[in-house]
Amino acid sequence: MTSRSGVWITLEGGDGSGKTTQAELLERWLIDQGHTVLRTREPGGSEVGQLIRDIVLHHRGDIAPRAEALLYAADRAHHVATVVRPALERGEVVLQDRYLDSSVAYQGAGRVLDATEIRDLSLWATDGALPDLTLLLDLDPSVARARLDSADKPFDRLEAEKLDFHTRVRRAYLALADGAPERFLILDAAAPAEEIAAAARDRVASLL
Template sequence: MTSGLWITFEGGDGSGKTTQSELLSTWLGSGGRSVRHTREPGGSEVGRLIRDIVLHHRGDIAPRAEALLYAADRAHHVATVVRPALARGEVVIQDRYLDSSVAYQGAGRVLDGAEVRDLSLWATEGALPDLTVLLDLDPAAARLRLDADDKPFDRLETEKEEFHTRVREAYLALADAEPERFLVVDAALPAHEIAAQIRDRVEPLL
């Protein structure tokens, strides 16, 4: 798509995406790379408004409306943040992208995953990352991590284990379907071991 490198991090809540994306950003930056660390939703001013709705709105949101809100954030984020950064030759490290919508709004909300994916591809003019790191973790183990953080849960984190099990299964199916794009890592491993596996996969892409 451009001259930069685009890496996304995926996985269930509590799998360590933020930690690992920050570690990778620091490693790349120490090597002299210009890095843009961002997230969805919330990687832009518009995105922060949408993030507040989809994650912290007190009332119910219809599943299709939720999917459309994420797609709207994604369209704006790719157009105003991701593409310009890649055009400048930067490495974009992103916490969540369209695979999250396929897993959460598709499998989690029991919508058609292919339709959800197509919606995001239309919204972003077909943009796909060079590499997607999937941090795979059993939902029960993820819940223990979230409980230990002692932070208020957002709308998705409060969903039942059955919801998060469907999300995990959808993620693994996506990785099986696109092994050339995905790196699947056992998120139960120590953080430094996970980071080393990610660096090994990223280094040849630089």
């Protein structure tokens, strides 16, 4: 992305891996360091995106896999153009829950679509935008499911998928990280939260 002075950090991982907890801890630390932080998410990081989020995560009926992928890409195009790019141009740290790697993992591997086509769709939608750093919270899907069960709240459409779906998602994430080690930091999401946060802070500090 051109003409920007901010830093863009995304958090990725399967459902139940602890992204929200780590985003909160990292945001608090960044603010303490004097940075202006924008917390956002996909889908749903804009008014238009919230409408799309309601469809892709809470629609009661089936959504064709390609339609689902296109909905995520539409959200992403609007989100980057209206939220992410302006914040980076203002020099802020953008801390984002999920980006295009989620689509490659969930719609590509999970829905068994072509991963390259899914990635290319998102890159076209966002004019090639990629984050400076992606924190991947890696967790065995069976452990993640136990966490979700203990939360005692209704599952969304993706959380409700079977274990083999989430196993494919995890494998896809690890393959993405292996292919771009300069952008990814893999974090053991089974470790204590503060230990994970410390490792994330170390990498972010070197980036800043």
